[in-house]
Amino acid sequence: MTDTQLALDRVTRVSGVRGALIASAGDGLVVAEQLMDGVDGRAAAALAGSLVGRLVRTAEGAGRRPPAFVQLRAERGSILAAPCPHDLVLIAVVGPDANVGLARLEMLDAASRLN
């Protein structure tokens, strides 16, 4: 199993996670994905990649370190994103009942291993 598959596997095992993907932050394109039916990975990669890229640039513009983890909470779930080395971003689409704390830990650990 490759590093990317291993990372996605760890994240998708967390309760309530509907899918995970690795995207290129600059391009917003999917690199690898493990998604349930009905989850649009291409849209998640494009929009979350763009969001993370803008947040990183905003933090840098304010003289701060880039964010290590981003949670975008909505009515019916959340988008979680963890920037990784090599301009990649690990993204998870989670439902409202997801264990976000555990998902965050798994994502941060998985992101640090993606070298």
Added chain:
Amino acid sequence: MRALEPWVEAPLQAFLDESSARLTLLMTSSGQVVAQHGFSRSLDVMTAAALGAGIGASTEELARLMGSPRFGALVHHGSRQSCLLSGFSTPRGKWLGLVVFGPETSVGIVQLFFDQMVEQLAAAAPRDQPVAPALPENFEHELDASLKALFGR
């Protein structure tokens, strides 16, 4: 943004709002311009449309040689700006979209909203009008009229 047919305007405007594209050209596969955004000179539009149609025809032939019906999109990545060329089917015939975008957006965003625009165009296209031939007899006159409409002069 200017379009020759009013039903193109709303889908194209939505695409422009969401994608942050710098330049956009919608044309038929023969290079007849349907709508444009961002171009300031008609000469640039004519050149871009002719080149885009030529590239579209070349890539379609390459795809055919490789046993694929067509390529989804062709993307040129540049350091300061990039270019997406994508062919798509509409009830009015086969069209091409040429989009130039900068680092303020991403190819993923542009492709995502381009595909949404294609769906909206397919839904909005009037079905009761006959599709015009690729190269009508009065092509030059139509081209001149189209450019006047697109540039308002």
